Amino acid sequence: MSIRLEKANGLATIIFDNPHCMNVMGAAEIRSLNQLTELLAEDRSIRVVIIRAEGKVFGAGGDIASFKPGDPASPEAIREIGAELNQAILRLHKLPAIVIASVHGAVAGGSMGTMNAADLVVAAKGTRFNMAYAKIGASPDVGNTWFLPRLVGNRKALEWLLFSENFDADEALAFGLINLVVPPEQLKDVTEKLAMRLLRGPQETYARMKRLVYQSDATSLEQQVNDEIEAFASITMTPDFAEGVSAFLDKRTAHFGCKLN
Amino acid sequence: MSIRLEKANGLATIIFDNPHCMNVMGAAEIRSLNQLTELLAEDRSIRVVIIRAEGKVFGAGGDIASFKPGDPASPEAIREIGAELNQAILRLHKLPAIVIASVHGAVAGGSMGTMNAADLVVAAKGTRFNMAYAKIGASPDVGNTWFLPRLVGNRKALEWLLFSENFDADEALAFGLINLVVPPEQLKDVTEKLAMRLLRGPQETYARMKRLVYQSDATSLEQQVNDEIEAFASITMTPDFAEGVSAFLDKRTAHFGCKLN
Amino acid sequence: MSIRLEKANGLATIIFDNPHCMNVMGAAEIRSLNQLTELLAEDRSIRVVIIRAEGKVFGAGGDIASFKPGDPASPEAIREIGAELNQAILRLHKLPAIVIASVHGAVAGGSMGTMNAADLVVAAKGTRFNMAYAKIGASPDVGNTWFLPRLVGNRKALEWLLFSENFDADEALAFGLINLVVPPEQLKDVTEKLAMRLLRGPQETYARMKRLVYQSDATSLEQQVNDEIEAFASITMTPDFAEGVSAFLDKRTAHFGCKLN
Numbered sequence: 001m002s003i004r005l006e007k008a009n010g011l012a013t014i015i016f017d018n019p020h021c022m023n024v025m026g027a028a029e030i031r032s033l034n035q036l037t038e039l040l041a042e043d044r045s046i047r048v049v050i051i052r053a054e055g056k057v058f059g060a061g062g063d064i065a066s067f068k069p070g071d072p073a074s075p076e077a078i079r080e081i082g083a084e085l086n087q088a089i090l091r092l093h094k095l096p097a098i099v100i101a102s103v104h105g106a107v108a109g110g111s112m113g114t115m116n117a118a119d120l121v122v123a124a125k126g127t128r129f130n131m132a133y134a135k136i137g138a139s140p141d142v143g144n145t146w147f148l149p150r151l152v153g154n155r156k157a158l159e160w161l162l163f164s165e166n167f168d169a170d171e172a173l174a175f176g177l178i179n180l181v182v183p184p185e186q187l188k189d190v191t192e193k194l195a196m197r198l199l200r201g202p203q204e205t206y207a208r209m210k211r212l213v214y215q216s217d218a219t220s221l222e223q224q225v226n227d228e229i230e231a232f233a234s235i236t237m238t239p240d241f242a243e244g245v246s247a248f249l250d251k252r253t254a255h256f257g258c259k260l261n
Numbered sequence: 262m263s264i265r266l267e268k269a270n271g272l273a274t275i276i277f278d279n280p281h282c283m284n285v286m287g288a289a290e291i292r293s294l295n296q297l298t299e300l301l302a303e304d305r306s307i308r309v310v311i312i313r314a315e316g317k318v319f320g321a322g323g324d325i326a327s328f329k330p331g332d333p334a335s336p337e338a339i340r341e342i343g344a345e346l347n348q349a350i351l352r353l354h355k356l357p358a359i360v361i362a363s364v365h366g367a368v369a370g371g372s373m374g375t376m377n378a379a380d381l382v383v384a385a386k387g388t389r390f391n392m393a394y395a396k397i398g399a400s401p402d403v404g405n406t407w408f409l410p411r412l413v414g415n416r417k418a419l420e421w422l423l424f425s426e427n428f429d430a431d432e433a434l435a436f437g438l439i440n441l442v443v444p445p446e447q448l449k450d451v452t453e454k455l456a457m458r459l460l461r462g463p464q465e466t467y468a469r470m471k472r473l474v475y476q477s478d479a480t481s482l483e484q485q486v487n488d489e490i491e492a493f494a495s496i497t498m499t500p501d502f503a504e505g506v507s508a509f510l511d512k513r514t515a516h517f518g519c520k521l522n
Numbered sequence: 523m524s525i526r527l528e529k530a531n532g533l534a535t536i537i538f539d540n541p542h543c544m545n546v547m548g549a550a551e552i553r554s555l556n557q558l559t560e561l562l563a564e565d566r567s568i569r570v571v572i573i574r575a576e577g578k579v580f581g582a583g584g585d586i587a588s589f590k591p592g593d594p595a596s597p598e599a600i601r602e603i604g605a606e607l608n609q610a611i612l613r614l615h616k617l618p619a620i621v622i623a624s625v626h627g628a629v630a631g632g633s634m635g636t637m638n639a640a641d642l643v644v645a646a647k648g649t650r651f652n653m654a655y656a657k658i659g660a661s662p663d664v665g666n667t668w669f670l671p672r673l674v675g676n677r678k679a680l681e682w683l684l685f686s687e688n689f690d691a692d693e694a695l696a697f698g699l700i701n702l703v704v705p706p707e708q709l710k711d712v713t714e715k716l717a718m719r720l721l722r723g724p725q726e727t728y729a730r731m732k733r734l735v736y737q738s739d740a741t742s743l744e745q746q747v748n749d750e751i752e753a754f755a756s757i758t759m760t761p762d763f764a765e766g767v768s769a770f771l772d773k774r775t776a777h778f779g780c781k782l783n
Contacts, residue, residue, distance in 0.1 A: 064767055064770050064771065065771060067758060067763070067767045068767060068768070068771055069764045069767065069768050072758065072764075072767075073758070075755040075756070075758065075759065078751065078754060078755040078758060079751060079752075079755055082750075082751030082754065082755070083751070085747075085751075086744075086747040086748065086751065089743075089747060090743065090744060090747065093743065098419075098423060119415075119419050119423075120416065120419060120420060120423075121416065133727070133731070134723060134724060134727060134728070134731070135766065135770065135776070136763065136766035136767050136769075136770050136776070137724035137727045137757065137760065137762035137763040137765065137766030137767075137776065137778060138727065138754065138757060138758075138763060138766065139727055139730045139731065139734070139750065139753040139754045139756070139757040140731060140734065140750060140754075141747070141750045141751060141754050142747075142750075143743060143746065143747050143750070144750075145731070145734035145735050145738050145746060145750060146738045146741070146743050146746040146747070148735070149735055149738050149739065150414065150415065150738075151414050151415065151416060152414075152698065153672065153673050153674075153698040154641075154672065154673065154735055154736070155642070155643065155673060155698050155699070155700065155701055156698055156701070157735050158620075158641050158642060158731070158732065158735055159642060159701050161731045161735070162620060162641075162642070162720065162723070162728055162731060163716075163719065175698070176413065176414040176416050176417055176436070177416070178416065179416055179417070179420050194424075197424065198423065201395060201423070202395065202398035205394070205395060205398045205399065205400055206395070206423055208400045209394070209395070209400065209401060209406070209419065209422045209423060210419065212400070212401065212406035213406050213409070213410055213415055213418050213419055213422070214415070216406050216407045216410050216411075217410065218742065219407070220479065221350075221351065221354065221404060221407050222347075222351060224404065224406060224407040225346075225347040225350060225351065225402070225403075225404050225407070226347065228343075228400065228401060228402045228403075228404070228405075228406060229339065229340060229343030229344070229346075229347065229402060230340075231400040232339060232343065232399065232400045232401075232402050233336040233339040233340055233343070234336070234400070235398065235399060235400040236328060236333065236334070236336065236339060236399075237336065238398065240398035241328070241397065241398040241399060242330045242333075243398065244396065244397030244398030244399065245325055245328045245329060245330065245333075245397050245398075246329075246330050247397070248325050248396065248397050249325065249326060249329055254396070254397070254398065256398060359680075359684060380676075380680050380684075381677070381680060381681060381684070382677065411675065411676065412675050412676065412677060413675075437674065437675040437677050437678055437697070438677070439677065440677055440678070440681050455685075458685065459684065462656060462684070463656065463659035466655070466656060466659045466660065466661055467656070467684060469661045470655070470656070470661065470662060470667070470680065470683045470684060471680065473661070473662065473667035474667050474670070474671055474676055474679050474680055474683070475676070477667050477668045477671050477672075478671065480668070481740065482611075482612065482615065482665060482668050483608075483612060485665065485667060485668040486607075486608040486611060486612065486663070486664075486665050486668070487608065489604075489661065489662060489663045489664075489665070489666075489667060490600065490601060490604030490605070490607075490608065490663060491601075492661040493600060493604065493660065493661045493662075493663050494597040494600040494601055494604070495597070495661070496659065496660060496661040497589060497594065497595070497597065497600060497660075498597065499659065501659035502589070502658065502659040502660060503591045503594070504659065505657065505658035505659030505660065506586055506589045506590060506591060506594075506658050506659075507590070507591050508658070509586050509657065509658050510586065510587060510590055515657070515658070515659065517659060
């Protein structure tokens with residue numbers, strides 16, 4: 001399989017594992033990713049998701065060979081597989097679990113969209129990013145034209161899209177596209193430690209934070225503060241909140257994740 | 262009183278003055294803040310508002326002790342006090358006066374929301390910021406999930422919310438969360454000088470700028486440029502505009518704030 | 523003419539050429555700019571637009587002298603010329619061609635809006651920017667209250683508007699207001715090289731990128747990914763896409779811009 005899913009103890013890992021093809025996403029990979037995201041959306045035991053890749057690069061984007069002249073994908077075929085791709089990205093972005101993209105080597109084109117749909121991004125120092133679409137005359141997909149303006153502003157989004165030049169992890173960090181840059185040899189370890197910290201945290205609280213932050217894109221301040229109070233009131237009924245408050249008042253570390261009997 | 266209001270010569274100062282309790286906001290403080298913002302909203306003589314705090318920290322957020330297990334606040338009580346809190350924050354954010362938060366020491370949880378609702382933020386070098394909610398398993402409030410994505414982007418907003426790590430004034434500045442970092446011993450003086458500059462400026466023009474910037478979140482460019490021209494035409498009828506233009510053409514400093522007879 | 527338009531080989535250049543008046547925009551200049559943008563909007567041969575200025579500064583904004591006390595522009599006159607100004611800015615922002623503002627010296631007030639409406643901005647090192655409105659008690663126009671919050675966030679937008687202090691090209695770059703800072707003596711050359719690169723690129727793809735990025739301000743992620751796929755499918759029918767894919771698979775440089783017979 002080009003894409004594998006591993007699950008253990010509340011942690012799911014999506015692994016792009018087609019290193020000889022630079023982890024490009026063709027129709028088979030898109031269908032596979034969509035199925036994996038359906039599994040993840042239905043499995044409420046999953047609290048954290050890591051997306052990473054085997055080989056020298058995180059991902060080179062779409063499978064350009066599938067558009068080769070003489071036997072190109074038809075617009076109908078593009079719409080059909082595009083619908084699956086969009087479903088996968090929307091599911092990933094809306095998971096109650098926290099999604100960490102752990103990237104290295106190179107991230108290009110559609111793979112930028114997969115990365116952007118994650119909640120948090122850790123990158124290996126030296127990772128090269130490239131929007132890549134303009135190089136082949138393609139129009140951007142995988143949500144890139146929605147995520148980029150929100151994360152880095154229209155100026156940088158257009159510059160990266162129009163000129164398709166490489167930019168590195170430090171520039172990505174400075175513009176708020178990613179959260180953290182680490183030495184390549186520490187990428188796996190740092191990513192897992194972040195995942196472990198999140199696994200030990202208050203699950204429902206995290207899911208509320210994520211939902212509130214993402215919904216705020218389309219709400220007024222009035223609506224948002226109302227929704228915040230509803231979420232706050234609801235969360236106060238959870239065992240995690242009771243434990244968090246007790247621990248704070250007792251000046252000890254909270255132990256989240258215990259179930260009410 | 263835990264929160265005091267001082268008013269003099271067009272300047273109002275909201276002072277969190279409960280340093281022994283790290284200026285936490287309980288139900289009494291929220292009601293008090295809401296009353297103060299009502300006074301400010303009704304007093305058109307107020308042109309600039311400073312929000313600052315006595316003691317070692319600007320504010321430690323909500324009163325966590327009020328949620329202690331065994332005698333926790335009920336969801337109904339949370340909704341009731343939450344409505345007052347929301348009203349206070351909305352009033353503060355919508356004041357025609359320009360609001361400067363002047364922060365030092367530490368700003369955590371709900372106090373981040375009070376700070377974020379201000380128009381401008383000056384911070385003492387060394388101030389530590391912390392979203393803090395995740396530590397006790399609480400869902401964010403005080404508009405934090407609305408202000409943070411707009412000011413620093415979703416990546417940083419989620420990172421700060423999920424991990425609840427301290428970040429310092431320099432990081433806050435680099436991400437656009439605050440406007441200025443000054444040595445702690447100069448915080449009071451710099452804040453007051455900024456307030457004095459604003460007090461000497463064109464009041465109605467400032468109020469229009471603030472309203473136009475904040476409304477633009479929900480307008481199209483077409484709508485916004487129309488509203489800009491209406492505001493511009495309206496402002497040209499003010500004595501401040503006549504004085505500003507005269508001063509510019511005479512190559513002298515403008516003296517705003519004179520009333521028409 | 524205070525504003526000239528040059529067109530050659532798909533490149534249009536708008537030149538503010540009234541250096542003795544610091545390229546201020548009065549009613550005549552606004553009408554002229556509006557007419558030029560109408561010409562550009564109707565001329566589908568234009569693929570790239572450069573906006574630049576002759577003299578020591580890019581532009582000092584509106585013609586303040588036209589508001590002089592005793593014979594000020596009336597609100598009706600402001601609304602009339604404002605409608606032309608708004609039409610010009612909206613046309614410029616919506617051109618399918620990519621618009622590069624190439625600025626130097628000083629950019630102030632309304633000239634900031636002209637710059638902000640461009641897709642990309644190159645600035646000469648040492649360029650001073652100033653919102654300038656507050657100095658004369660004026661309310662901001664030319665879309666500044668819409669572009670600034672989106673490009674640099676509300677904090678910085680309000681700071682720049684309220685205090686009207688100069689900020690330099692490096693600060694503008696750090697906050698994402700502009701794309702590139704170059705030595706003044708290289709400004710013309712770098713701008714033209716960027717234009718040449720864009721002229722050699724896939725025209726319809728660029729226009730789609732620009733439209734998708736700008737529309738995303740008001741769309742949900744769901745809507746945007748659907749529109750991305752429609753644009754992608756449509757673009758795959760263009761000769762540029764066929765050439766781009768062929769070149770990629772042949773490991774050669776793509777030659778865009780050939781017409782289908």
